Amino acid sequence: MATNKFMRGRVDLYVKEIYNFVEQRGVLAIWEKATLCSCQVENERETMPDYNCPACHGKGYFYFDPQQVNVAFTNVAGQKEQTPIGLLDVGTALVTANPEYKIGFRDRLTFIDSETSYSEVRRYEGRIGGELLNYPIHEMIAVYKRNIEIPSSEYTWEAGKRELKFNEGVLNYGEGFSVLYRIRPVYIVIDIPHELRGTYVKFQHKVDTYYPLPRQYMIKREDLLPYSRGQLL
Numbered sequence: 001m002a003t004n005k006f007m008r009g010r011v012d013l014y015v016k017e018i019y020n021f022v023e024q025r026g027v028l029a030i031w032e033k034a035t036l037c038s039c040q041v042e043n044e045r046e047t048m049p050d051y052n053c054p055a056c057h058g059k060g061y062f063y064f065d066p067q068q069v070n071v072a073f074t075n076v077a078g079q080k081e082q083t084p085i086g087l088l089d090v091g092t093a094l095v096t097a098n099p100e101y102k103i104g105f106r107d108r109l110t111f112i113d114s115e116t117s118y119s120e121v122r123r124y125e126g127r128i129g130g131e132l133l134n135y136p137i138h139e140m141i142a143v144y145k146r147n148i149e150i151p152s153s154e155y156t157w158e159a160g161k162r163e164l165k166f167n168e169g170v171l172n173y174g175e176g177f178s179v180l181y182r183i184r185p186v187y188i189v190i191d192i193p194h195e196l197r198g199t200y201v202k203f204q205h206k207v208d209t210y211y212p213l214p215r216q217y218m219i220k221r222e223d224l225l226p227y228s229r230g231q232l233l
């Protein structure tokens, strides 16, 4: 059985059980840390993020230090999730990660082995590299101008890139278009129900020793979150 610095001695079987469950049954995700973006204090209206900020794109947070982690979908009791994801609330799920990953509030998880549909609308800007979509494209489904489909021969894109490039003359500057495409699902940590949870183990120690437990996180699809603090969901 795998042991590490979090599991020395006779740690509760319960702790080992969750630990192994996450390692063996978890899914791969890219974890990025979130920090508030400093554009908020440079803006004339302080505390409002700058919509043109290249770091946070007006979200007020930006993400850095990507690392690969294993997380397991779990239910409220911390056991393997049996109910379909989404029953909790639209686009919300609970995941458990082992304690060496100090995942924080507002951090971002991208599930690299899954995909989901995502739709957005944009105004054509005629950018040289192509129009910049919100997420890297995994697969393009359709591009529309109102209810008129723009044939796929009229634009190009690359898997893993955010740019959608239209052939010349397809759209006029300022014209709207909608895109439906497949992305790697992106979630934000919205709650850490047991932030201070750990367990004290006495066995083979003169004094109680504190062991951090695998930690549970409530996550929500980023596109279903409010963009700024205080905005309603």
Ligand SMILES: [Zn+2]
Binding pocket: 037, 038, 039, 040, 049, 050, 053, 054, 055, 056, 057, 058, 059, 060, 061
């Ligand atoms: Zn910013």
